[in-house]
Amino acid sequence: MQSRTPAPRATGRPRSAAADAAILAATREALVELGWSKLTLGDVATRAGVAKTTLYRRWAGKNELVVDAVAELFDELRLPDRGTLAADIEGVVLQFAAILARPEAKSGLMAVVAESIRDDALRERIRESIVDRQKRLVLEGRARAQARGELPPETDPLEATRTVDLIFDMVAGAVVHRTLVSAEPADEEWVRNFTQVLLTGLAGTP
Amino acid sequence: MQSRTPAPRATGRPRSAAADAAILAATREALVELGWSKLTLGDVATRAGVAKTTLYRRWAGKNELVVDAVAELFDELRLPDRGTLAADIEGVVLQFAAILARPEAKSGLMAVVAESIRDDALRERIRESIVDRQKRLVLEGRARAQARGELPPETDPLEATRTVDLIFDMVAGAVVHRTLVSAEPADEEWVRNFTQVLLTGLAGTP
DNA sequence: GTGGTTTCGCTACGGGTCGTAGCGTAATGG
DNA sequence: CCATTACGCTACGACCCGTAGCGAAACCAC
Known part of the structure; x- marks a missing residue:
């Protein structure tokens, strides 16, 4: 369900699976509270406890993120x-x-x-x-x-x-x-x- | 089909009906070229040949404008x-x-x-x-x-x-x-x- | 005409979000 | 230990929002 499975390298620090779950859950939470139009990626990142840049590394934008969520x-x-x-x-x-x-x-x-x-x-x-x-x-x-x-x-x-x-x-x-x-x-x-x-x-x- | 019919005053300069038509047509044109998410009210105003403030005097925002259009x-x-x-x-x-x-x-x-x-x-x-x-x-x-x-x-x-x-x-x-x-x-x-x-x-x- | 009223075009502004760059640090494997 | 990748953080220019303020224009009543 991740944004992209970019041929997971055998080397380097692995992506946090917990972060994925937290981001998707935070996205649904934000959808409930704010709705689509007022949902911002910065807010989702804060809710999920991750940096905004982490979010952008996994999803191209709001659309793809919400589809997965x-x-x-x-x-x-x-x-x-x-x-x-x-x-x-x-x-x-x-x-x-x-x-x-x-x-x-x-x-x-x-x-x-x-x-x-x-x-x-x-x-x-x-x-x-x-x-x-x-x-x-x-x-x-x-x-x-x-x-x-x-x-x-x-x-x-x-x-x-x-x-x-x-x-x-x-x-x-x-x-x-x-x-x-x-x-x-x-x-x-x-x-x-x-x-x-x-x-x-x-x-x-x- | 206007945004609001605020009890049309008998006095003062009347609102331009041509502007309404131009704005709605420009909105549809922008929807075709840009789609919903990239449509901006400033752009619609430019296309319609009116000032952005004129647009805001008639419609509360993007949602109401597109519904009418x-x-x-x-x-x-x-x-x-x-x-x-x-x-x-x-x-x-x-x-x-x-x-x-x-x-x-x-x-x-x-x-x-x-x-x-x-x-x-x-x-x-x-x-x-x-x-x-x-x-x-x-x-x-x-x-x-x-x-x-x-x-x-x-x-x-x-x-x-x-x-x-x-x-x-x-x-x-x-x-x-x-x-x-x-x-x-x-x-x-x-x-x-x-x-x-x-x-x-x-x-x-x- | 004249005055009062409302709309119009224009400019300018603070505020918010976007998406990215840069940096130092953390976590994995060879 | 070293290369590699992910992560958190900060900062940034760019864009759009929605509003305020101004002078000019268009209409009506008188």
Whole structure:
């Protein structure tokens, strides 16, 4: 999760792993207290008990630092096996919503995504450390549902990945929009309604 | 669309309406060339041909200015009547995607939404000038579909608004996620697939 | 006209953050 | 012991922020 793994030299003083953890924790703390725009690298360094120069030796800037700090939050996502596709979806969406409800996730995620629009390297970093890592949940849930007979088996493998991408955009997009734009909680009731529309469609049986 | 309508005095020199338009246009221009993070109010003022102080007399800061500059982009959204609910959805989603594909919308929208997380007044401004103004499209499309018999008529009015909010989060969220996070175009093929899932569900008849 | 009021352009300023350079010191391996 | 790298600290120029102060311009009421 470090900023760069610059071919760790066999010689010289090694980088402090504790400093890395302290910096990332301090970054999340600062995100909670100050938010993205008022977060300064000097402040993070002070909170972490390291020098500002140490911070710059490991991360290129604010963007990369916050991506790493936020990415750790999403690693706890799991796909519980609850027996049905609907229950599986509801479970993982509720977890996702719970993470997004945390202020450090809110403040950081949208900001770095916004920055990534004009920074290809940053977008790739976000994709590697956050997005693609969670797309596995969609793949796994889909495979389970197909094994249960709840979803038709995939015919064209290319169309399968396209469908997975579509579902991911729909799920993640809806939860993010609900939480960050509409600014209302994605609670159990909302997730239940969302899951039903996702599975049976707008005209689905109520 | 001005920053504030401070009870326009009957006396004194009136504010230049041309300056407002020039400032908002310059803001969009700067968003395209520089992006959100490198956009400075001094630069916008220079581009618009006004003094920096004039800009500060009308907008409280970068956030409010960009909200107004971006909001104008979404006013051209229309809901065409194409005969079926699916066609109506595809039409309006394609328009929304086209606006979001413009660099000034990309760069600005996500950034101000991110800022709004810790700024209630800013979030309310976004809601008034962007979100709620487009939610009418969902209402209108839903009413049309019910008149056609494509959707069941709403029973509980409270549940009706809840459904509208859910649909709006799903549609807007999916398109935004596709465009800004996945960074891939929401083209006709994607919109077709999205609309089908939205209408008939994941297990829907192909 | 004349006077009162508000906006405008311009300049200047203190304050804060950025990102880097330089230096001496600490920690590792050969 | 020595080479190498990381670390803490200080200092620095550069940039942007947001505001204050000024004289000039534009409008209205009289």
